[in-house]
Amino acid sequence: MAIVRIMRAEQFGLKREVEYGSPEQNEVVRTIIADVRNEGDAALLRYTAKLDRAELTAAELRVTQAEIDAAYDQVDAAFLTAIREAAVNIRSFHEKQKRNSWMDLQPDGTLLGQILRPLKRVGVYVPGGKAAYPSSVLMNVIPAQVAGVPEIVMVTPPSTGGRDGIDPGILVAAAESGVKEMYRVGGAQAIAALAHGTETIAPVDKICGPGNIYIALAxxxxFGAVDIDSIAGPSEIIVLADEFADPAYIAADLLSQAEHDEMASSILVTPSEQLASAVAAEVERQLATLPRQAIARASIDSYGAVLMVDSLEAGIDVVNKLAPEHLEVLTADPMRLLGLIENAGAIFLGPYSSEPVGDYFAGPNHIIPTNGTARFSSPVNVDDFLKKSSLIYYSKEALLANGDKIMTLARQEGLEAHARAIQIRLEREGR
Incomplete structure (x- = not known):
């Protein structure tokens, strides 16, 4: 039987080291990447047969339009309506993040600015392990589209839907997002193909999407040959609540994260002993009927807790220290606390803002920093798919006015050629 730990916040230590993998796992990944880089499709097909037990030819790697059309016949109308409305909400939210290039013409004729351009080609990895996540397809693809990325390619293992092949929900989500290029390949070999290219799959500029330890290591x-989004850890939620919160709501929300993964973390922070006991009991009651009970039970046993604090303000200190992926504030006046929250990937205020609202439908991105990295990083957004170039048009007047200062700084660093590049221009202008 699972036991929800109730303890003082000072006694709690959530220690989940960044996953660097074992030496054996790292060696496997390096070998796969090197083979795909050197052999292209031949290695890609060999590892797909070995690791995914799918015998394919190069011509069968790419998902056909007929398969996409068939996927639409396999999903029900309610799913299609929901995924389409979610896509509208996600697109609307991310449209508000768009920024423009800018230029600043100064009085001396100097023109400074910044040019924003979208990446040309982005690869999205969609996992197929314990569950298929069509919603993650939307969350990766739509911000890239809003940024203006012209080529978006999706890769997913050949059996995300079991023996029937790729999960139809994934194919429909990708098609509804506007993805035109999809491949049935997974694992470290898929990451290698996206990074270095093969005869069938052209290389990309950035790779996004979650996966298992082999995907993370790959x-x-x-990274360096291409950009990546992040190395994501297990999901996590903190609920900050007072005596006015509903224990059933809190328990349901804690379990919504616990069912993701045995290493997911679900934590309640509260000054109310009565609420703490009620939530612990409610978690046990709801857990008993959960379809993914074994996963959620392992998560609650190992990484679940109720942390007691002296006040909501003290609870905020705990939140800021842990920097959770998801933070729910279920208090009598959640807006009062908002200004005190410094570190959280996504903040959900009030009893009707359950975390799944953000996971699926509201519009903000559900790909959020984990493992305390909300201290310095952000959810996936449009900027992740843009590159920036600085623009400098220096006028003669500006160079004459500032050339001596530039040469002083160059010579301070011992870079005489830098200084002379300015000096020769000043001399030509009679200085």
Missing amino acids: KREV
Whole structure:
């Protein structure tokens, strides 16, 4: 039987080290990446047969339009309506993040600015392990589209839907998002193909999307050849609540994260002993009928807790220290506390803002920093798919006025050629 730990916040330590993998796992990943880089499709097909037990030819790697059309026949109308409305909400939210290039013409004729351009080609990895996540397809693809990325390619293991092949929900979500290029390939070999290219799959500029330890290690290995979104850890939620909160709501929300993964973390922070006891009992009651009970039970046993604090303000200190992926504030006046929250990936205020609202439908991105990285990083957004170039048009007047200062700084660093590049221009202008 699962036991929800109730303890003082000072006694709690959530220690989940960044996953660097074992030496054996790292060696496997490096070998796969090197083979795909050197052999292209041949290695891609070999590892797909070995690891995914799918015998394919190069011509069968790409998902056909007929398969996409068939996927639409396999999903029900309610799913299609929901995914379309969610896509509208996600697109509307991310449209508000768009920024423009800018230029600043100064009185001396100097023109300074910044040019924003979208990445040309982005790869989205969609996992197929414990569950298929069509919603994550939307969350990766739509911000890239809003940024203006012209080429978006999706890769997913050949059996995300079991023996029937790719999960139809994933194919429909990708098609509804506007993805035109999809491949049935997964694992570290898919990451290698996206990073370095093969005869069938052209290389990308950035790789996004979650996955298992081999995906995480592969993304880390290819970073530098391409950009990556992040190395995501297990999901996590903190609920900050007072005596006015509903224990059933809190328990349901804690379990909504616990069912993701045995290493997911679900924590209640409260000054109310009565609420703490009620939530612990409610978690046990709801857990008994949960379809993914074994996963959620392991998560609650290992990483679940109720943390007691002296006040809501003290609870905010705990929140800011842990920097959770998801934070729900279920208090009598949640807006009063908002200004005190410094570190959280996504903040949900009030009893009707359950975390799944953000996971699926409201519009903000559900790909959020984990493992305390909300201290310095942000949810996936439009800026993740843009590159920026600085623009400098320096006028003669400005160079004559500032050339001596530039040469002083260059010579301070021992870079005489830098200084002379300015000096020769000043001399030509009679200085």
